[in-house]
Amino acid sequence: MQQQSSYANEQGKLYLVPTPIGNLEDITIRAKNILSQADYIAAEDTRTSGILLEKLGIHNQMISFHKYNSKQRAPELIELMQKGATIAEISDAGMPVISDPGFVLVQECIKNDIPVVPLPGPSAFATALIASGFDAQPFTYYGFIPRKNSEQKEFLQEIKLSHATSIFYEAPHRLVKTLKVMQECLGGNRQIVAARELTKIHEEFVRGSVDELVDHFTQTAPRGEFVILVSPNEDEPEQLSWEELVKLVDQEVVRGISKKDAIKQVAKVNRVSKNELYDHYHQD
Incomplete structure (x- = not known):
């Protein structure tokens, strides 16, 4: 039965x-x-x-x-x-x-x-963001940073140009290596925050330049899971002509990125209309 x-x-x-x-x-x-x-x-x-x-x-x-x-x-x-x-x-x-x-x-x-x-509730990246001191609007959450060196560099190039606060996770045993790659890609003066052990007894926010955090965690062994926050790029993008922007799209396509994604990426970085760039790119 x-x-x-x-x-x-x-x-x-x-x-x-x-x-x-x-x-x-x-x-x-x-x-x-x-x-x-x-x-x-x-x-x-x-x-x-x-x-x-x-x-x-x-x-x-x-x-x-x-x-x-x-x-x-x-x-x-x-x-x-x-x-x-x-x-x-x-x-x-x-x-x-x-x-x-x-x-x-x-x-x-x-x-x-x-x-x-x-149900609403706790999230590590949101918890870190509101105490980071960086502008929370806009922000981009990426999840875990890629592990391969080449993929990290490509990932960090996007963050370097981003005008939003960028957030990702990293494990303690990879942190120093990742910070050194950030040093190479973002420069030593870019402001970042490393948050660890959030809501726990040993909660800590380490704030400073990339150079300063490399020095700090080289001397103090990282412990706990980390949320890394990168300050927005505050430089105004150079105003390029439509012809120059189209060439940038072509360069991205040659690298293997789809035309759609390349147009979206170039438009975002240069703060122009995606639709307008699309029209210029597809002009005869």
Whole structure:
């Protein structure tokens, strides 16, 4: 005899539940209630999340959901929700989807008309941004910086010209090496902030020039996960002619970038209309 699910006649849904990035007191009442009531908790790392849930007194069934099994596991979770289950998706810390494969599950829910309910909560990059001292409007969050030296240099060239505050993550054992690449690409005087152990006992913001932070972390071994913030480029871009801008687009295309992306990038850096540059580029 097949046992009928207790939620078979209810509407299934997905809750995106933020978890503390350090301080357990940052859990919201609503987040705790959703986690307590969910039929399943989809966790990036069940061991890490298990410790958190134990401290919160929550013992609901967890399902492993991470970047290595997301495509296989997502259909299984969709099937559960189609049968009426409520699933809460959590990251190891902070906001789901930002730096985990939650978007795969969200996309599948949207395709299958399953409600997606986001809860507000802590995020490491936003927490670092508001205390950085840099202008928060606009800003660009990049996630983790590329590991390969050549890819880092290409990535940092974009940041060098950006008129927005740039934010990315880096691991402690790679920090000094990355700062030296930044020194080479951005110059030693560019102002940056390295934030670590956010909301924890040893929370720290190290502010200064790239040169100063290279010296600091060469002498003081980096510990904890880092959020790196780079100040906006305050130089006014040189006013180039449309003909010169078209040549810049061609140079990017030769490097292997699509025409669409090249036009978008050149327009953004030079503060001109993307549509106008597109028209000039495609003139006979």
